[in-house]
Structures are given as structure tokens and as C-alpha cells.
Amino acid sequence: MIVDTNVYLSRWPFRRLAGDETPDLVARLRNRNVTQAWAGSFDGILHKDIGGVNARLAADCRTYGNNFLVPFGSINPKLPGWQEDTRRCAKDYAMPGIRLHPNYHGYDLKDPAFRELLHAAAGHRLIVQLVVSMEDERTQHPLLRVAHVDVSALPALVKTEPSLRLVLLNWARAIRGQPLQPLVDAGAVYFEISMVEGIEGIARLAERLPPERILFGSNFPLFYLESALLKIEESGLPEDRKKTILGENARRIIPQTGRP
Amino acid sequence: MRWLDHSPMFHRRTLLTSICAGGAWGILRGQPQRPGLPGAARRFRVWDAHSHLHAVPGDTPEQRMEVLIGCADRLGIERLIVSQGYSANLHPAPEQFREENDRVMRAVRRFPGRAFGSVYLSPSFSEFSLREFDRCVRDGPMVGIGELEIDKRCNVPEMDAIVERAISMKAPILQHTWLKLDGNEPGESTPQDLVELARRHPDANFICGHTGGDWERGIRIIRDVPNILAEIAGFDPTAGVVEMAVRELGPERVVFGSDVGGRSFASPLAKVLGADIPDSAKELVLGGNLRRLFAPILRAKGHQA
Numbered sequence: 001m002i003v004d005t006n007v008y009l010s011r012w013p014f015r016r017l018a019g020d021e022t023p024d025l026v027a028r029l030r031n032r033n034v035t036q037a038w039a040g041s042f043d044g045i046l047h048k049d050i051g052g053v054n055a056r057l058a059a060d061c062r063t064y065g066n067n068f069l070v071p072f073g074s075i076n077p078k079l080p081g082w083q084e085d086t087r088r089c090a091k092d093y094a095m096p097g098i099r100l101h102p103n104y105h106g107y108d109l110k111d112p113a114f115r116e117l118l119h120a121a122a123g124h125r126l127i128v129q130l131v132v133s134m135e136d137e138r139t140q141h142p143l144l145r146v147a148h149v150d151v152s153a154l155p156a157l158v159k160t161e162p163s164l165r166l167v168l169l170n171w172a173r174a175i176r177g178q179p180l181q182p183l184v185d186a187g188a189v190y191f192e193i194s195m196v197e198g199i200e201g202i203a204r205l206a207e208r209l210p211p212e213r214i215l216f217g218s219n220f221p222l223f224y225l226e227s228a229l230l231k232i233e234e235s236g237l238p239e240d241r242k243k244t245i246l247g248e249n250a251r252r253i254i255p256q257t258g259r260p
Numbered sequence: 261m262r263w264l265d266h267s268p269m270f271h272r273r274t275l276l277t278s279i280c281a282g283g284a285w286g287i288l289r290g291q292p293q294r295p296g297l298p299g300a301a302r303r304f305r306v307w308d309a310h311s312h313l314h315a316v317p318g319d320t321p322e323q324r325m326e327v328l329i330g331c332a333d334r335l336g337i338e339r340l341i342v343s344q345g346y347s348a349n350l351h352p353a354p355e356q357f358r359e360e361n362d363r364v365m366r367a368v369r370r371f372p373g374r375a376f377g378s379v380y381l382s383p384s385f386s387e388f389s390l391r392e393f394d395r396c397v398r399d400g401p402m403v404g405i406g407e408l409e410i411d412k413r414c415n416v417p418e419m420d421a422i423v424e425r426a427i428s429m430k431a432p433i434l435q436h437t438w439l440k441l442d443g444n445e446p447g448e449s450t451p452q453d454l455v456e457l458a459r460r461h462p463d464a465n466f467i468c469g470h471t472g473g474d475w476e477r478g479i480r481i482i483r484d485v486p487n488i489l490a491e492i493a494g495f496d497p498t499a500g501v502v503e504m505a506v507r508e509l510g511p512e513r514v515v516f517g518s519d520v521g522g523r524s525f526a527s528p529l530a531k532v533l534g535a536d537i538p539d540s541a542k543e544l545v546l547g548g549n550l551r552r553l554f555a556p557i558l559r560a561k562g563h564q565a
Contacts, residue, residue, distance in 0.1 A: 015476075015499075015500055016500075017499050017500060018499060018500070018503075018536050019499075135496070136473070136495060136496055137441070138438070138440045138441050138442070138473060138474070139439075139441065139473055139474040139495065140441055142441060145441065195496070197522070197523050197524055197527065198315060198521060198522060198523065198524060199315065199316050199317075199327065199328065199331055199520045199521040199523075199524060199525070200327070200331060200524075201524050201526075220499075221499055222498065222499060223496060223497045223498060223499060223530075224497045224498075224499050224527075224530040224531055224533075224534035224535070225530075225534060226497075226529075226530035226533050226534040227497035227526055227527045227530035227531075227534070229526075229530075230335060230524075230525075230526035230527075230529055230530050230533075231524055231526040231527070233334050233335060233526070234331050234334055234335055234524055234525055234526045236330065236331070236334055
């Protein structure tokens, strides 16, 4: 069982990607024995019609297999009426969670809108996926330079929402060298692996984090899907630990059937 | 296990480790698959152009090399070309270059047949570098130059004597290159710098480390210079890099490198295994090109490629 907690549908703005058509993406995931994929939308990064983005995401996930593609809608709390977008994700589309890109949406985590959004998400029992970065800052398009999200305010915020479940995506480059324990201690915070690097990187991560907080994620199709899979192999984890990271942890957050 | 037939110096202990470990080895060799890994049976001989001992656990070069070989075994990587020792110092003094090269030679000696050393030099110390080349390559076990790192840009005239020495032994040169959005570090080379150097020395073989990092630009920069090969280590596993490199340069000019231990073996390996290119191209990128490049010096030193 492999649950990929970090895939994207639609088009990356700067490059065509193998897998940026949903049927092809699903085929490639299935070919690598992925059993479920938590899907956001690249459109949610830059589009202002977030309602349209989420409607398409929900429809695509329904079309290409219930419970295989699991939609995580985009919310931009700097847009007017974001509360309605959140309600639709929870109620109309029965999404289990939302995916946030604060750096592309122009707010930092000390912004009161972010606190309000976390509160609303917790109220709707929505998992929050916080994308800390999308690209290496050294190779971004010169006209779209976006800094990593500064997560230093996050532990205190998480403590104010005890029912919140927070998944950090694409975090490893941005938070490199910083202690992770304050985030672990703050609440139900999880870490996916797509940007974890270094020799035996996942084994090293499992020494820094409780293993039940590590989630498999690929950042596919922006990244080659095989990267995350081979990193698990490289790390030489015991089989039970491998299963935990590949799928069991994610299954505890979203059981096979129904909402969390 | 076809490649074992060509590797008489393969270490018995690592052979056993490989067989027991399975994992991606099995995927690459067509043995039973692990869940989620590439489905088609593959039979590639994987050589890594770019590995280091830094950021690897272990108190000695030998211990660090054991960690690297253990990981290489899990992923089916046959040979590593190792350079730079432990160094994170961007401006080493001559005695530090010598110390790092000694560490590499110790590490490689522990795994004959699985790893080769490549000498760490600098155009900042021309005379020393020539002597160090002679010590480590001409009279020693090393088979290449580099990774040459941040010290002086590689287009400086002081590089010419080093390159001539490399040509005399048919030793390939791995040159670090980057194209950073905010500008490179002082002395850090770009692919353009390497193009200048390679055009001055058409008989030398250069490997463009990281292909500039910003690979969509780096590939274009080196495209018209046939004695430069693109190497894919040291940046995120961004989809499309190997497809573009093979399309623009041809499969004969793209090589696998990992940049371990700061990076993983897995991500650059995924760039090739996950690429939409023919298996014949993957064979070249994963090892065929490196074996062709290093064959003359390996033969001269009594190794088989």
C-alpha cells in the first residue's frame, strides 16, 4: 500500500510535464503501485478564480476514480470570500483537506487571515496541507521569485487549534538545519518526504522525527515519482518502518472510506 | 547480474550484501519487484560520476565509504567516482587538498573494483596542482580530475596546464557549475566558463557538474561544444531534465552523477529511470557513457571498464 500525499493535477506554469494530463498521471501512479494520491492543483497557485480551480479538481478526482485521487482544494485567504471556498471544499465536494501556498498568495504565517483560516479548517475538520516551497530558490523564473514560507510562527499557531491536522509539504529545503521538535510537540503535524535529500535521507529523518509523523509524498509530476520511491529503498529501513511511511501513517489520517 | 562478469575485482562482502539487500537492485536486474518501484525489468550498469565523502556518517574514510557502498548496493549502483574527501572548505590550502585526496584514496582502496578516485585540484595553486596530479593520477590510483569546485572560475588561464596534464593521461575532468538566480559565489564557475575552457582544449573530456543547476539554460549553453557532457546531480529531481538533455545533446552526452553525501543517490537515479526516453538511452546515461569516457585511463591502469 502506497499513499502519495503530494501530487498535483493540471499544468505547472513554467514547463510541460509528463503526467500533467490527469488520465496519464493516474496511469503513471498506478504503474508504480500507488494505491491513493492526495491531489492539489497547480492552478491553485496562481489562479484567482479559486472556486473554478476547486470545482475542476473535485470533478477530475471523481472522474478518475473515487478514493484513488483524493482532492485537496486550494484556499487563498487573501481573496474576498475565501470562507465560501472553504465551505465548498468541506461540504459541497466532501474534500478531506485543503492545500495552502502562502508564499504564492502573498501572506506570511503571522497574518491574522492565516490564523482565521486554520480555525475555519479545524472547524470543518479539514486537514491542512501547507506547501513550504515549490522550487529551489536558485533556479526560479526571474520574473516570479518566491521565497520559502517562514514557518517559525507555526508551532504557536498550531497549539491554538488542538484539533488541527497539519501536513507540511516540500519543507525540507526551506527548514533545513532548523529543529523540527517544536513542530512535533505543537500538535498533529506531519512531514512528507519529497524534498528530503542526503545519503539515507529518510533514515536520518526517522531519527529526528517520530516515524508516525512521516508521510510518503512525491511532488509528482513536478518531480519524478521514482525519486521518493527510491529514497525509501536507499534508506534501508526495516520493512515495518517502510510500510508505516509508505502508507499506514496516511491511512490513519484518512481511513480508506470516508472523511477523517 | 551480467555486470559481475566484467568486474573481477568486485568485493566479496559487498556482493553478499547486494544479494541479500534486494531492493531497487532487484528492480534494475529484473528480480522480483518491491511495491511501487519501476515495474519493467531493467538491466542497467550504473556508474556514478560524482560522489563525495562529506555529509556521510563515519569517523574514517573507510567507514564513510562503507555507508556509500551499502546504499549503492540497495539501488544497484555498480561503481562510484569519488572526490574531495570530507571538505566543505571552499578555499582549501595545498596541504588540505593533499589531505582530502589522501582520504579519497584510503576510501577507494577499501573497495577495489567498486570505486575510483578523482583528484581534487585548484587553478589557484597551479604548480602544486600539477604535482598533485602526478602523485595521485600519473603515479597513483586515481583516474580523473574533479569535482573542481568554487575557487577560481574554470576559464582562467591557470587551468590550461591542468587540462594539458589531463589530456596526457586521457583523464576526464568533472567541473562544478551553477547558474544561481542571485549570482554565483566568487570564483564559482558557470557553464559558460566551462564552454570557454573546453573550446580551448578540444581534445579534453569535460563533465559539466550539475549542468548549471538551472538545467534548462545549462543544457543550451553547452549544446554546441561536443567535448562537454551534461551531468545531472545536485539539484531537485525536476521532471524533464533528462528528456531535454537527451533531446538537445544526444544520449551520448548525458551522464548520471549523484553528488552524495549531501544529496541522495535516489533522486538523480530517478531522473533517468523515470525519464521518457528509450532504454538504450538510459543504458548510456546510467553508465555506458562514463565507461566509454574512462576506458582509456582505466585500461592504462589495468582496470576493466
